[in-house]
Amino acid sequence: MSAIRIVRNYPHPLHLVWRAVTDPELVPLWTATGAGARMEGFTPVEGADFRYVAKPKPGWSGVVLCTVLEVREPTVLRYSWQDEGGGATTEVAYRLEPHAGGTRFSYDHTGFTGIGGYFMAKILATVRTKMLAQGLPVVLDHLDETGTLRPDSTLRPKAL
Template identity: 60%
Template sequence: MAEFKIVCEYPHPPRKVWRAVTDPALIPYWTSTGKGARAEGFEPVPGTRFRYVAKPVPGWRGIVDCEVTEVREPELLAYTWAGAEGEVPSHVRYRLEPVARGTRFTYHHTGFTGIGGFVMARVLGSVRRRMLTVGLPALLAELDDAGVLHPGAALRLKTTR
């Protein structure tokens, strides 16, 4: 079974990082570095079914079906992830920990099976690393400590559909 884990530290308080990664209005700013998925129907509440909707590409319909499985605000969010209809879901966990200079954020995606799962873990791992090292820091820099975009923020969303 394949998986990947990305650990980043951000010089921002956990509540601000939590807001950036769980507010549906903010999520598209950092997923795929501003051209990523909209979280439709998302709420950080166990049992919530939602989907990420992004621009389709050859071989992928542009939709990921998800269900929130665990929440401990502002330290843990877990959900299932199915990128194709009928696919056995994999599992995503966000863990936020306060550290001396801000927040340690761990993104862990598990449950990829077979050779296709191995390939998908490699592809998604590369994409997620860019989101978490480029996209999320850019968004966090544009938010106040309450997690609200500064007036006149330079970030712009690209159309996903």
């Protein structure tokens, strides 16, 4: 079985990191380093279905179906992840904890099986690493203390 684990430390308070990774208006701003995925229908309630919609690519519709499995705001979000076209259902977990005056964010994506899963995990790991190293820090830097984009922010989601 293959898995993705990425741990990043951000010099921002826990509530701001939580907001940036769970607010459907903010998510496309940091996922834009990947495919600019939008969260559609997301609510932080266990059992709620939602989807990520990104720019389609050859062999992929750009849609991922998800179900919220666990929420402990502002420290844990777990959800299932399945390509709209079918295939194995995997699991994504966000874990946040205070760390050195900021927040430690742990991203885990587990459940990849077989040779196809191995390659999918490798591809997704590259994209996720870029999003969490480059995209999310920029969004966090553009938030005010309430977790809202500052009025002078130039961040805008990419068109799909």
